[in-house]
Amino acid sequence: MMQTTLKPPKLPSKDGKGPLSTKNGSVLAAVVTAALAGLIIMVFLNQYRDNVNKDGVPTPVLVASQLIEQGASGDTIGAAGLFKADDVPRDQLKAGAVTDAATLRGKIAREDILPGQQLTAADFRPAGPSVVTKLGAEERGMKISLDNAHGLIGEIRRGDRVDVLSGFLVDSTVGRPRPILRTLMQNVLVLDAPAEVKASGVSGNSNKPKEVTLRVNVKQAPKLAFASDNGKVWLILRPQNGADVDTQSLVTLESLLLNEKAIRAGRAR
DSSP: OOOOOOOOOOOOOTTOOOGGGSHHHHHHHHHHHHHHHHHHHHHHHHHHHHHHHHHHOEEEEEEESSOBOTTOBTTTTTTTTOEEEEEEEGGGOOTTBOOOGGGGTTEEESSOBOTTOBOBGGGEEEOTTOGGGGOOTTEEEEEEEEOHHHHTTTTOOTTOEEEEEEEEEEOOTTSSOEEEEEEEEEEEEEEEOOOOOOOOSTTOOTTOOEEEEEEEETTHHHHHHHHHHHSEEEEEEEOTTOOOOOTTOEEEHHHHHTOOOOOOOOOBO
């Protein structure tokens, strides 16, 4: 009968030599340590890069290119070239920075905005029902009184475009006044116009003059005032894409009936 002899497990040598104490073990440990360190550095760099990219991403915002004065209309400062779109790093954005010019419609500047300054929502306030939001720096809103026929009362609406004709009686060499008419201005925006009010009762007057508000520039305003006070004014409704005509041409009795050249204008009566 065979006998099996059990041997005790081999213990590490007393001289301290183990798997990692050998040359190959040391190399393996160094490789593992370097790999772990590289992984940690890679994770750190990725997080840092994400944070930098998040803060440094350029965002298009509106920046004043010229001085925007207090009370300037948000509807017109874009057309006047008073601001531009500029890319600004996200970490440099002001609170409420404006990115869409459409949000400025119907608003006016609370105070002066300097060139280079970002436009923010806090820089503007609602203008209310005033027509001032439709006026640029060189534009004016002007009311003129017209009867129903000459002013197209009930036909024109806010936002329509009209041509303005003016007629006068002028002195002539023959001793009697001559009528003369010309196109005063064209493609004028209607800021406000009343709806036609029909009179009721015998004493009513449906042709009583009514006020129409037009947008004109600083040079047109005194001409329209003069024509309204000293002559007759007509508003002619035009399409939005209507072509202009020669505003310097005059219409007289001779030019109308005989196709003759208009006479030189004399003194208005």
